[in-house]
Amino acid sequence: MFTNATPLYGRRMRHRVESVLRNPRVQGAGDAFLALVLAATSVLGVLTSQPNWGRPVPLALALALLSTVPVAWRARFPLVAAAVVLAANGACIYAAAPQQAAFQPFVALVLVAYSVGSRAEGLRAVWVPPVLAVAAIPVFVAAIIHGQESGNAIPSFVWLMAAWVVGRLVRGWRRKNVTLERVNRELDEQRELQARTAVMVERGRIARELHDVVAHNVSMMVVQAGAATRVLDGEHAAVRSALEVIASTGRETVDEMRALLGMLRSDDGADGLTPQPGLADLDRLARGVREAGLPVTVRIEGEQRALPLALELSAFRIVQEALTNALKHAGPAHAEVTVRYQEGAVELEVADSGSGPAGVQGTGHGLVGMRERAAMFGGELQAAPSDGGGFVVRARLPLTSPAHAS
Numbered sequence: 001m002f003t004n005a006t007p008l009y010g011r012r013m014r015h016r017v018e019s020v021l022r023n024p025r026v027q028g029a030g031d032a033f034l035a036l037v038l039a040a041t042s043v044l045g046v047l048t049s050q051p052n053w054g055r056p057v058p059l060a061l062a063l064a065l066l067s068t069v070p071v072a073w074r075a076r077f078p079l080v081a082a083a084v085v086l087a088a089n090g091a092c093i094y095a096a097a098p099q100q101a102a103f104q105p106f107v108a109l110v111l112v113a114y115s116v117g118s119r120a121e122g123l124r125a126v127w128v129p130p131v132l133a134v135a136a137i138p139v140f141v142a143a144i145i146h147g148q149e150s151g152n153a154i155p156s157f158v159w160l161m162a163a164w165v166v167g168r169l170v171r172g173w174r175r176k177n178v179t180l181e182r183v184n185r186e187l188d189e190q191r192e193l194q195a196r197t198a199v200m201v202e203r204g205r206i207a208r209e210l211h212d213v214v215a216h217n218v219s220m221m222v223v224q225a226g227a228a229t230r231v232l233d234g235e236h237a238a239v240r241s242a243l244e245v246i247a248s249t250g251r252e253t254v255d256e257m258r259a260l261l262g263m264l265r266s267d268d269g270a271d272g273l274t275p276q277p278g279l280a281d282l283d284r285l286a287r288g289v290r291e292a293g294l295p296v297t298v299r300i301e302g303e304q305r306a307l308p309l310a311l312e313l314s315a316f317r318i319v320q321e322a323l324t325n326a327l328k329h330a331g332p333a334h335a336e337v338t339v340r341y342q343e344g345a346v347e348l349e350v351a352d353s354g355s356g357p358a359g360v361q362g363t364g365h366g367l368v369g370m371r372e373r374a375a376m377f378g379g380e381l382q383a384a385p386s387d388g389g390g391f392v393v394r395a396r397l398p399l400t401s402p403a404h405a406s
Contacts, residue, residue, distance in 0.1 A: 052102045078116045225246040226375070325393075
């Protein structure tokens, strides 16, 4: 276990260290520290009258700062820093002649040469470095003329070119890493999308199986239990009570099953937690149908009151399915929804003035589904062309079932 965990821990630590080192703030702080060290040691050398800084002292101090401080912004402005440091190095060589020039400006020049290779972007990254390299040649020639050994000047020039080449290599490596990271992120997103798609497909398959098998069979059990209750005479009170309990439990099971199917078919699991619609939502339903192209009016008759949640949901779904069929098949028409609250039942009527056989072509969730919902509560549903043209769907849902008396 420890053998496998150690390389993984090492990779994670390496990635963390690399991300910290790539942080612009960390890099800026490191460059500022380098510039501070180079500038401090250079100023100290000037103040201690070291001969490789030249005279007068104010000029030596200015050259010491100009040749080292630009290191602080070499990452953000590499070309500007390189130009300033190169010019200051040439001035330092003239000021120190015939002595060997100070070492700190040359270190700064190597650092900015590396930054030019690793940070410069665009066309300037191609033509500016050769220009700076050509401009550096007179500096080293002047150093040789003023008494410095050629054995020191030529290797110094090679050092600068090598620093620039290393910078270019690091820049290419960095860009490859960025590309690989982007590709890895895209692959992770694709894998996540594929996983979510597979989950949604599986959830849809499960929902279909539950609807086609479980919900349908339980609905048939409820319908048969309700039919058996109506044909029993008064001598079988215990059997009648048991059948009513079966019907009540079945209705609740189907209602919960439909809520579960809604959650399974939803892309957002939170949608399944929203309240189920009821007759109070008919205005919102009618507004959506109007926007789809079918004018709808809603009329309420009788004293509106609260109904059992399962019955509210089934009544809403019946009206919704009838309006959907009218929208699909009625053609240019208008529809009217009437809800009648009676003493022991609630009646629904959806009539349209179209010429098409609305609702007749429904399958699964059409007329069969509406009749199934009505039968669950001991009700009935009729769907037929109206005398004046169009189509009308009427449903009556009784409230006398013991399961819904509360």
